[in-house]
Amino acid sequence: MHKIFAVSIKLEFDEKLGQIFTSNQCPVAEIVRPEGYYQDNSTVAKIIGDESFRNQSAAKLSGAVQVNTEVFDSDPSVEEDPEYWAAKFAPFHDYLKATFPRLFNEVLKVEKVNQWGLLLTWEGSDSSLEPIVLMAHQDVVPTQKATLDDWTYPPYSGHYDGERLWGRGSADCKNLLIGLLESSELLVDSGFKPQRTIIFAFGFDEEVGGERGARTISKRILERYGPNSIYAVVDEGGQSLVEQNDVYLALPGTSEKGALDVHVSVKTPGGHSSVPQGDHTSIGLLALYIHDLERSQFKGVFTPLNPTFHEYQCIAVHSPSLPADVKQAILDAEYNSKANKKAIDYLTNESLLSRFLISTSTAVDIINGGTKSNALPEYVEAVVNHRIAIESSVNETVEHDLRIAFKIARENDLGVKLNSKELKPVTEKGFFAIDYSDPLEPAPQTPVGDAKWKLLAGIIRHVYEEVSFPDNAKSPFKGIPVIVAPGIATGNTDTRYFWDLTKHIYRYRPGLNPTVETHAHGVDERILFDSHLQIIAFYYQFLQVVDNDRS
Template identity: 30%
Template sequence: MDSGSARAANIAASPFAEQTCLVAQELDAAVERFSTFLQFRTVSSPLVPHHTVEPDEFRRLHDWMPTAFPEVWETLEVEEVGDGNLSYLLKWVGTVELEQQREEAAAAAPLLPVLFLSHLDVVPVANETLSNWTHPPFSGAVAGGYVWGRGALDDKVGVAGLLEAATLLIRTGWRPARTLYFAFGQDEEVGGEKGAAQISALLAARGVKVDMVFDEGGSIGSDGYPPYSTRPLALVGLAEKGFATILVQVSAAGGHSSIPPLDGSSAAAVAARIITAIDRRPPPTRLAAPVTQFLSAIADSTPGLRGQLFSVVGSPLAPDWLRDLVAGAFLGRDTPETAALVRNTAAVTGLTSGFAENVLPPSATVRVNFRLLPGATAQDLFAYLTDVAGPDLPHVRFEMSGGQNASMATPVTSASSPYFAKLKAAVQQVYTLKDGSGSVDVAPTLMAGGTDSKHYLPISAGGALRHVPVSLNKTAGDMRRVHGLNERVSVADFGRGVCVFQRLIQLVGGSA
């Protein structure tokens, strides 16, 4: 199916009006470029040099980029950076900086640049799942109103959207007053140490300080935010939860498998009790910013008692006991997604024990991954595991995986920032509802996962805002497509995403 037919097939399924910044021919050409982009197998892994499984695929991508976006490569300063020069740093010099360089405005206060982020890499596709894909994961197929392929949502759509938006603006003769940077890393999916971390260090060495960082993050729920609001909702991450993996090391006497112990002291039995306790007794709930701001934002569209309570607990005057009640009795129990907003999540991601079928193993290791709320510490995690171990505590010890320290949650960016207002305006100007009832709602939130933005916070004066302007239908299971089977983005949403980025660049960059 060609992109024009695909576009028509998708219109009826969406609650949003069509975008207006791209004519049909421009959208078709952009979709064709995006399809090609998805065909590059830019998979990252922490176990290989440069964190790139196939470095030649990244190099082929680098050869293709200037041919796909010639106006951007001719207008912006483009550097190949990162480990192995497999990432990108682009600089769109603002007219204010040019004037200051000419000493025409030497007395003027500096206008700090703004940084836009996305990443080139994708997660791998398991060979055993290939037959379950509707279209091959690196085909970039355009069919049924969608563009299919690994990275269609996470996050080649961000790279393509930003470059398409910049291209449209260049063609109109627009230039930013403020200098804009674009950084596209090579290994965000495995932590960003070879890409984003090195780019941030490079900018810091050059004395660059930015006013705000925009990165991938919350998407747009076309079905609202189940189980609360059904009105379409765009989420903007103001902070990211922290990350820590702790190994629970179990010690036991071992022995011959023909004479197992009667007291439940085997390594397997102790490990099983700890895993069961983690599953049945998750960490305690706590309600804090930016989740309080999220609840306040969706209160009016959430029916019943929950909506009333969300409105109250979103106020700074709300009593602690009421916040505790809402966190524990509602968010902590409603869905896994809402529970992750109010607790340090604990997930068992590994269990190893045993080396022979006739030997009781003398040890076992339970790997527990935690995502930390703002304000939580590693000590909170060890205290939780100590409580979980209970009477088995003499048989276990805890250690950080790989000897690494826990990564704390990022600071919470202010929802009162003028940049939040600009992002909200850009999203709402594009994502209007075709039933005429207005625009998508926009709410701040807490990100459960990590992004490259964390590496740039030391050089950002205003923090980071995390949003990807495409829609997902949670009720239909679209969230499972991210890193999962049949990753795809609708043709219509790809166009809307380009329009959001175009408007955001205009609002943030100012007019020359």
């Protein structure tokens, strides 16, 4: 066993970053507990260890999973086809109301935004305190019919085997939604009456961008409370608990990569395939573009702008097994260009995940073109998805893709258009078109190191180290503290619509198993049920502490 020492740090303030960790130090958060925890911890003990409670909780989550709430990219708007949406979400709303009758009938103000978004308000007694917003989403990704036989249990069975609960939405993200309501139900039963208003924001189309759900809910909250009026927003995301280089890390997401879908098309004259118009058909030209695009991958960037920088600084400070040269390179990376390059090389080669945490990703996901084997294709298109690095921007990403289009266009005497604007004159041979809409810039940075961060980090340590393993012999930590560090995920969440409400947006869902082990979005999606119980325990404790916070 090795020792981990808390390191004192000087917090710096930067207008763009807010408060951040200094470059070469990583603090161990002090544990934070609700008042009276040592006098009475019977409720959290019941959540974690009582078999009857476990089974009741499993039944609640199982029932939620059994209600199919799939959404698709092609779904109509709510106004266009209200019956379509009612068929999906009316049964789920009915289930929630029947499962949590006291909350829905007595405790919460229930509002339906854009028909199926749920805005639930637990009014606090002190209106001078900023409300807290807790998020989850009701919808799930579709299950492909071709994969149904590959599932161990049917995707909407909600099967519980005593250890895991299986089914679509069990890990993303009905577990969080049900866990929030379960913790609230327990707080009500305990006599808890909040001083700080608690708002639950449950969208219904997060998996297809959140335009109908979270966007309209955030607008309602903004109209009601105003900009920068919210204590904090907490949603899914981040990495709950991972062991990396012999360090246990909890990584609340304090930013998100940007996102951009680029539609690349080539238009050329048609004709009979027996007389091609040159060396390349439009399909060949698009193939050249894709070839060059995939060979022109974005390089990694390792700076304090990215929460991943601080995550790896923490690993370097606390890991007993990270190679010494890598450790030193990471610790020196902010000020030493040679060390920075070595750190980038390490992250780029360590895993695909670490590579794309520090770089913009490129994925050609859709391609269409051609109608007949003896007809030259006049129009072909591809869709390229980028997840934009924290240090980059939409403009930088578009310029990167445009450079490749210009190169192929020059070599083949073609024009170039960007969002229908002609940048290089169209020729008789045709043109490249680059089109995009609704881009998402990288998210603003949540301050790290301030009082709210310390509270969140302290509760995370409390739940993992003091609550989750009442039998210390079964604890994986063996007396070693969990290190809470800022992180990011490679995807995006509904928090994109809540930036104007607060600087304090945390993307974090407690639990034991990393997301990859839950098969979220895939065949055999499931959750280790201990992780679900930790969600309930976390919010039961967290909401009590937040209610008393006056920072």
